Amino acid sequence: MDFSAAHVSYVIAAYSISAVCVIGLFLYVLLRDRALAAKLKQNAEKDTL
Amino acid sequence: MQQFANPARFLKIANAALPYIWSITAILFAIGLYGALVTTPPDYQQGETVRIMYVHVPAAWLGLFIYCLMGFFSAVAFIYRHPLADAAAKTAAPLGAVFCFLALVTGSFWGKPMWGTWWAWGDARLTSMFILLLFYLGYMAVWSSIDEPTRAAAIARIVALVGVVNVFVVKFSVNWWNTLHQPASVIKMGGPSIDKSMLWALLTMAVAYTMLFLALHLVSMRSEIAARKLRQARLIEIGNR
Amino acid sequence: MLQQALALITRDIVLARKQGGGLGTAFGFILSVMVLIPLATGPDQILLSKLAPGMMWLALLLSVLLTADRMFQQDFEDGSLDIMAMGKLPFEIVTLAKTIAHWITVSLPLAIITPPLGLLMSLDISQLPILIVSMITGSLALSLLAAIGGAVTAGLRRGGLLVSLLVLPLYVPVLIFGVAASTASLGPSSSTPALIVLCAITLMSLIISPWACAAALKAYLR
Numbered sequence: 001m002d003f004s005a006a007h008v009s010y011v012i013a014a015y016s017i018s019a020v021c022v023i024g025l026f027l028y029v030l031l032r033d034r035a036l037a038a039k040l041k042q043n044a045e046k047d048t049l
Numbered sequence: 050m051q052q053f054a055n056p057a058r059f060l061k062i063a064n065a066a067l068p069y070i071w072s073i074t075a076i077l078f079a080i081g082l083y084g085a086l087v088t089t090p091p092d093y094q095q096g097e098t099v100r101i102m103y104v105h106v107p108a109a110w111l112g113l114f115i116y117c118l119m120g121f122f123s124a125v126a127f128i129y130r131h132p133l134a135d136a137a138a139k140t141a142a143p144l145g146a147v148f149c150f151l152a153l154v155t156g157s158f159w160g161k162p163m164w165g166t167w168w169a170w171g172d173a174r175l176t177s178m179f180i181l182l183l184f185y186l187g188y189m190a191v192w193s194s195i196d197e198p199t200r201a202a203a204i205a206r207i208v209a210l211v212g213v214v215n216v217f218v219v220k221f222s223v224n225w226w227n228t229l230h231q232p233a234s235v236i237k238m239g240g241p242s243i244d245k246s247m248l249w250a251l252l253t254m255a256v257a258y259t260m261l262f263l264a265l266h267l268v269s270m271r272s273e274i275a276a277r278k279l280r281q282a283r284l285i286e287i288g289n290r
Numbered sequence: 291m292l293q294q295a296l297a298l299i300t301r302d303i304v305l306a307r308k309q310g311g312g313l314g315t316a317f318g319f320i321l322s323v324m325v326l327i328p329l330a331t332g333p334d335q336i337l338l339s340k341l342a343p344g345m346m347w348l349a350l351l352l353s354v355l356l357t358a359d360r361m362f363q364q365d366f367e368d369g370s371l372d373i374m375a376m377g378k379l380p381f382e383i384v385t386l387a388k389t390i391a392h393w394i395t396v397s398l399p400l401a402i403i404t405p406p407l408g409l410l411m412s413l414d415i416s417q418l419p420i421l422i423v424s425m426i427t428g429s430l431a432l433s434l435l436a437a438i439g440g441a442v443t444a445g446l447r448r449g450g451l452l453v454s455l456l457v458l459p460l461y462v463p464v465l466i467f468g469v470a471a472s473t474a475s476l477g478p479s480s481s482t483p484a485l486i487v488l489c490a491i492t493l494m495s496l497i498i499s500p501w502a503c504a505a506a507l508k509a510y511l512r
Contacts, residue, residue, distance in 0.1 A: 005097040007162035014158040015086075018104040018151055025147050025265065033268050036275040043282050127505075180459050187456040191442065194452055203509035204442055208456060211438060211502050215460050218491065222463040225487075226470070 056133055056274050063267045070264045077257035084250030092247075101159040103251055107258035109152035109178065115145030115262065116181060119188070120213030123206045133270075135202040136277075138209060139192055140269035144262055146185035153178055173227040177220045184212045198277070294379050295387045302391030312360070313396055316353040317403060323349040324410050335412045342413040343421060343472040350404050350425060351461050354432045357396050358457060359449045361388065361440030362507060371444075375511050385437065385503035393433035401429035417472060420481050424471040424488060428464050431492040434499035435460045441503035445510035463491050 002008070085103035092099035119138045126134035156175055157167045170176060191208050195201035306312060327345050328338060365371040365388075374384045405413075405421040413421070439457035443449025467488040474481035 002091065002097055005091065007096065007098050010158045010162050011097055011100050014101040014104055014155040017154055017158075018108065021147055021151050022261070025144065026261075029265050029268050029272070033272040033275070036272045036279065039279055040275050043279065180462055183455070183459040187452075187459065190452050190455055194446060194449075200445075200509050200512075203512075204506055207502050207505050207509075208442060211460070211498060214494075214498060215463075218463045218494070219459065222466040226466045 059133060060271060060274065063271060067264060067267055070260055070267070074257060074260040074264055077253055077260060081250060081253035081257045085254060089247050089250045095163065098159065098162050099247070101155055102247075103254045105152060105155040105159055106251060107255040108148045108155060109174070110255055111258050111262055112145060112149035112152050112178060112181060114259070115141050115148065116184070116216065117213065119145065119209050123209035123213075126202065127206045127210065132199075132202065132277075133274075135206065136270050136273040137266070139202075139205065140273050141266055142185055142189050142192075144265055144269070146182060146189065148258070148262070149178060149182045149185055153182065171227065173220075173224045176227075177216075177223045180219050180223070181216060184216060188212060198280070291379060291383065294377075295383050298374075298379075298384060298387040299391045299394070302388055303395055306391070306395040312357050313399055316357055316396060316400055319353045319356060320349045320400065320404055320407065323352070324407050328411065339412040339414055342408045342411040343417060344469045345411060346404055346408050346413070346421065347425070347428075347465055347468050347472070350400055350429070351432055351465060353400055354397050354429070354436050355439075355454060355457055355461075357392070358436035358440045359443055359453045361392055361437055362444040362503070363440070363449075366444045366507070366510060371507060372511055375508065381504040381508065382500040385441065385507065386500040389433055389437040389499060389503070392437065393430050397429035397433040397436075398426065401425035420474075421472045424468050424481070424485060427485065427488050427492060428468040431464050431488070431495045432461070434492070434495035435464070437499050438502045438506070441506040444507055464488070467491065 081103070085100055089100075089103075091097045119141045122134045122138035122141065125131065126138060153175065156178070160169055160172070160175075161167050168175065188205060188208055191205045192201050195204055323345075327341070331337060331341065362371065362385075365374070375381055377384075402422065402425075405418055405425060408418070408421065409415070435457055436453075438460070439453035440449075442456060443452050446452065467484045471481040471484035471488055474484055
């Protein structure tokens, strides 16, 4: 990749916004899953007590 | 079909498969990005800008594919009344909307240096993609505005099915509208005459994106099942009080 | 079955006439849009006459859309819909009858009154007949698609915004071919192809809409 080429900023912008959105989606989905799993576990412990 | 319909069995299969899917996704992204940014040559006409293709085309592909998948799951839910199919359709929608959005934004970053404008209404694909995003938003709005889950599921199925049929009509109409208003200034992008040296990187990226979606979708479905269990537990707790 | 359906249509028309409001308000809405557009774009006659058919269509479909969220709500709230669902008449026919009543009381009159208003926007007078024909053809599709939005939000307190988000994308094909049919008479091409496609879209909506409305309303009635 040639960083001195014309319009290279558009390429960088396109890749960065894709990265931001995909990583954001990844984190959102995983953190939500983890939070819900933790809650579910907590509930199960409460029931056994 | 029935094998996957049991939530417990689904969770077992998904949990077993997810580590493999994540690893394949990571490997494919490493290869695909290396290909997209390093080894593939710049286009003789578009120069380095052609590299936007490697993130634009997979996002657009997923935007369309996920919508069809949503329609398929909704049809399954409509016929078999199975809640897991509803969960699959529900969790696919936000993922599809994000990829659809990405396709639009990267398309516009590609359009600016190529066409000299951020947005060309003359390009039928951009216009139909925009309308597809609206369909996604409408579907998600149905889920969020109806409180009772089984009722929301029943309504969302219909909205998805009507939407799938209409997306094709919209696509046809926009294409037709485009030939009607073909402005001379808009450069038509070449068809699929992509050189082999670029094609392998594009395909790798497309498969990587698809695997990423698959992993995210399985995780979201797992969360959805957990959320349902929590809701039921809460309802029972309230009932016991 | 036909008799029952006709009775249902008559009932809805009578109800709409007794209550009033719907059509008048929608017409007022179109009038105010007709005033706002020249104020927004400036009084340039050539620009306005170019924009006129598209803007008329936009005003028509927005005004039909505004009446959509009340289409099934009243009958749902007072329980009439429950009784209709339990009757012998297939529920799809019930929703179709109510949609046709909506077309007769709202969309069709609007489609007939709107085109002459185009003269306010310096619409080419030779376009008037084809604009009326295409609007009448399209108005049935507008009612049918609005019914889907109305049925999907029948049980919601505030369905208005959701209706717009759901129905406006469905209106895209009607808008494209409606405007194309109305403007083709100016150019070298004929408006017949666009008009035929508009008919096809209307027929397709005629198949999808009753089914979708019935299924959505049943989800609320259960």
